[in-house]
Amino acid sequence: MDYDFSKLSHTDFESLARDLIGRAIGVRLEAFTEGPDGGIDGRYVTESGAIILQVKHYQRSPFSALKTTMTKERPSIDRLQSERYILATSVPLTPGNKTSLATIIGPTLISSGDIFGADDLAALLREFPEVERAHSRLWSGSTTMLETVVTDAVKKALGKPGLPPVLARLLPTPPSASAKPDEAPAQHDVIFLLKASPTDDEFTLWLAPKLEAEGYRVFADILTLQPGDRWRREINAALQYRAAKVLLVCTNTTLEDPHVQDDLEIALDVAKERGDNRFIVPLRLESFRKVKGLGDAVPVDFVRGWGEGLALLLDALKRQRVPRSDERVIDPNWEIFRRRGAIPLVNEPERLTSNWLRVVEAPDDIHYYESSGVVDQATLKRAVAAFPFPAALHAAGFLSFSNEAEIAEAFGGVGRFRAVLSIPIVEFVEHGSRRLGLLRQPASNIINTMFKEAWFGFCRKRGLLEYRYSGSIGFHASPGLAATGQRIPWGRQGDRRSSMLRNAAKGHIWQFGVTALPTFWPFWHFKLKSRVLFAADNGTPSGLEIDDAKKMHRLRRSVCKGWRNKQWHGRMLAFLELLSGESAFIRLPLSASSAVIMEAAPILFSSPVSTALPDILDADDEEADLSTLGRPETEEEVEA
Structure with a gap:
């Protein structure tokens, strides 16, 4: 499908570009109201900086108009100091066009691949059709898209509920008319958790994703997301057909649950058929009465701690060679069910106390000291380490917040030092120092370490x-x-x-x-x-x-x-x-x-x-x- 972006207003095109590029890079870009935006049409903030999206919508304008505009935008782009800059435009671009724009934009552009022209946006629309559906003005005149939307809506309205997909995938495929019943062998590759609801839900929601993260396939009746016993017969069939191991949550309350008892009887029959004395693995969450049929089976102990119990269980599953996959897939339904039982929100404001202490004052400058003569580096290193205040070695000298008189008194036995450079501390953290050959991140790390050392010295002096x-x-x-x-x-x-x-x-x-x-x-x-x-x-x-x-x-x-x-x-x-x-x-x-x-x-x-x-x-x-x-x-x- 060909897309005509000229149908969209500037606001509509910005919204479309923001949604598409957000999907492409895997983040949710912030949106802002109309008005002066300082070159920011979308933003994603990280601890190390920000990803900035700028959108230029030109309705049938030539590339030269875009190039002129971006040349004027260069000072604004530099002021943003973004970690990553992305440009989206409705103008079709050639490889040469992108190279030219990359030169204009400057170092905040990681690569020319972060310049999205009209053809790039059209490709993203084909990759993310749900974004296309969300922006109806883009396809409002398309008969094909309208037919698709109406057809899907009718199917959704007339569709009949069936088995939960997560359960249906465990059941055997119905044989064809010409196939023999024993042609499809059972796949024993699923770990079944036998537990009581809702008594053991918290433990199940903790354990199951961790097992899946190790490559095991896990099922518990919690995944049907249905109350009661609606799928009890199908669950029992899946247990017989697909179970590699059965993990039995052992508490007295759980073992007295009639549904757990029914499932346990089936599991015992399956264990007998297969001749597997270790088919059922008890998980001890507390002291519990003996279970008929399990004999002297040694339980995995979760009493001392769930973390310790998990380590013991993983070791047992590995030794018993329970099938697992190299692809670690965690079923999202665990998280969905957990959210159903989450604490509800109340539409009332609340005052919260953070764990942040605001810095209200810091020195204006940091000084770089060098010796007027030759200084032994090992001696200088020992002197800096013995200095009672934070200092950082760099090249042939060191950085410090002390003035020259304080340095002369402390380092007089090492050499004669003078301040050859004083740098505003904010500028040093945000931009580094070209004269010292320090980029932003190493310079910021130096100040971070010196602040830590100041905290250490303060706490030690307080007797902590x-x-x-x-x-x-x-x-x-x-x-x-x-x-x-x-x-x-x-x-x-x-x-x-x-x-x-x-x-x-x-x-x-x-x-x-x-x-x-x-x-x-x-x-x-x-x-x-x-x-x-x-x-x-x-x-x-x-x-x-x-x-x-x-x-x-x-x-x-x-x-x-x-x-x-x-x-x-x-x-x-x-x-x-x-x-x-x-x-x-x-x-x-x-x-x-x-x-x-x-x-x-x-x-x-x-x-x-x-x-x-x-x-x-x-x-x-x-x-x-x-x-x-x-x-x-x-x-x-x-x-x-």
Whole structure:
């Protein structure tokens, strides 16, 4: 089909181009109202920048008109500083035209393939016919398209519901009149989950996608998306025909369910027919009574943790050679069903507290120092490492926020250094430095690292407990700052509240802390990540350090499992109060005379909607609630 874009207004063409290119690059491009747009007709924002789409609609205008316009647009394109620039136009383009436009647009254009002419857009319309249907003005005069739309609508209106597709695909194909019944052998390649609804839905929705991510094909009755037993007979037929293994969720409640009992009887018959004593794999989620027919089958233990249980199950499936595919396909119906049980939204605004601390002040410039004479690089490296403030080695010198007098005093034994270049810090982060040979990203990384070092120095000076996690460092409330069980007050407006930063639970001492990550987009701020560190409770204030990373992970999963949002929120605010004291700001020294200053209170956001979550306990009652100490230990855990 030939497309005549001249039928579309400028607004219609922009909308069409935005939808098509968004589909082509796999993102949803933002749309904006009519008016001055600064060269932005579509936008997708990422942490490292933005993808910008600009649309030029020319109704039967020559290429020269587009070329003239884009030459005038070049300064606007440079000011956007986009990560990726894309141009769409209704003008037909030759390869030479695209090369010419690429030269005009400049470095923000990754390749000439990001210039979409009329022929490119027509090809995308053929690739994404649903976009064509959505833009009726493009085909309103097409008899063929109108017939297609009407035909599809009639089929949809008259169509009769059949088996859910996910179930129908498991059933044997009906034999032809000339075929013999035994010509189509059964395919035993599906793992069936036997569970009760809705008792085991949460576990099923967690386990099934993870098995599919390993290449296994999984089925549970949850996938029919129908209440009751409407497809019970078909499910049983699929179990007999396609099951490679049956995973039986073992809790007393589940095993008493009549539908589970019916399915289990069929599974036992299938196991007997095939002579497979391991056909049914029990999954133990709690202590349960013995199951008739399973004998001494050893269950896969999910009691200690679902993650540990999954690892054991995958190992068992691998050893028993259960068929799996190299193509990892996760059925979207798991997510669809999960959303059906999601917490409903309420059409009321809600004030939310973030984990971002806004940077309100930073030095104007960063200085690059070089020695007037020859300096041993190893000696300089040791001196920079011993310098009490952040500094970064580069080429023959180093970057620092300190002035020349401070540098002369600190580095006098190494050499005579002078500032050969001072660069505005914002310019350095956003553009780098051509004189120093630093592009934007390496320059931004240098400032990011120096801000981190300033945070480290501040926390160490405050006496916080330091712990190195994989890839980051966390600082925790130490016994000298917060005693075990002590409530730290927080809140400067309204009623003062309090939260604990250290306490004992399940024979261990937990210690709350944070990792701080400097970020420059969309504005300068520090992002806080909550951390919980554990020590064995040996009767001392600090406890006994735990070196086992796996044990530390298990403790986080069990002790912190019952913490609600109020606990995490309160502990973070109490931690910030511990750092800032009476001040509304936290000052991180970058030199003897300069610092990066951030607000001690997290940034507040407003959500246009809220959720219908229960809010029974107030903040102090939540802190004292026994469930915040984690789930009770099972008999098996006590014995272990």
